[in-house]
Amino acid sequence: MKKYRLLWDKTEEMNWLNDLAKQGWNLTSFGLGLYSFERCQPGEYVYEADLKDKGIRISRAYREILESQNIEIIPTVGYWFLVRRKAALGPLELYSDTPSRISQYRRIRRMFGAVAALELLFSAFVLCIAIHAGSGWMVLEASVLALLGIVLLNAFCQTDRKIRSLEDAPQSADPVRKLLAAGGVLLGCSVLLRPALPACLLWSMAFLGMILGGFGLYVTWKRKTV
Template sequence: MKKFKLCFDKNKEMDWLNEMSRQGWNLTKFGYGLYTFEPCTPGEYVYDCDLKDKGFSISPDYRSILESQNIQIIPSGGFWFLVRRKASDGPLQLYTDDQSRLEQYKKIRRMFKVTAIAELMILMFLTWDIAVMIPDREPLIWTVMFLCTLLVGAAALTLMNAVFQTSREIANIQGKSEESYPCGQWVVAAGMLCMGISLLLKDYAPESVCEMIAGFALGLELVGALTLAFRKFS
């Protein structure tokens, strides 16, 4: 059985996988949101996850540590990987103390930040290309590019939200207020980026396009500013 699911919260992802195990489904493969399951004895396995310590691969030393604890590595694509162990061997938690959990969440947040910035840069270039090349594009090609731009924009916003959620987990571990990591800053930054794009396109794109981008930018900046103000005075 295969299931597609995008998870940006490791705790919710583990709760879901452990629930699938209790229903008699064991995860055998994972990659880019696609989970592959096979039937198993209900509750046979427990799961956990981590970032690969060598980019897209796991170092031999880390593999040895996991194998010494009867932890099986599930084939996984990307920076993320999942592990499982027989429930009879006890609970599975790769990071048990606050300091190690804190370091893991900081690494996860760094990954989300880098990916979000990359998505925003791609969004900027796509927006530029669409606006500048409008007269030279076939309607079908322009439509495809516009849809791609919307998808990239949605991905960027999702990743920005993931940064905020991870920061909240870090704040909880440190015993700090969530206000130390307001997502409003990211929203304001996104609004400023969109405003910059509208100014860059002023001499190349139709006025209506520039006004639409500028209006969207102002909306983002307003939402971000209100979020920051609410967190400051609430």
């Protein structure tokens, strides 16, 4: 059985995989949102996840630690990897205490933030070229990249909220405030610098400003309505 799902929340992904395991489906491989399963005894395995400690690979030292605890690494693609262990051996938690959980979530937040920033900057770059070349297809491409950046930005904010809840951090540390400020600055610069910069660059700055500001306003509104 194969399933395609894009899950940005670690807890949601683990709950989903463990529920399928209880139904008798064992995960055999994962990559770019595609999960492959095979039949197994219901409840035979439990699952966990982590970021690879060497970029897109797992170091030998980390592999040995996992193997010493009878934890199997599931073949994966990218920075994220999944593991499983026989449920009979007990609960599977790679990070059981609060400081280590915070450390893991910080690494996840950093990954989401870096990739989101790259996606948004690249979308602005593509938009700049599209306006200069008058290409409608490139405008569509820029919009798709921006949408992916927004999804990753949302994952970044959700992860940050988990960190702040574990740390009991004040609301002033909320990155949404910074997104709103950054959006306002970019929009302001796109207006103030109009005489000095090319039109395509000004449109790109305004584009990024609207994305960051709009996303910040949406998250703020959503939190107030929950």
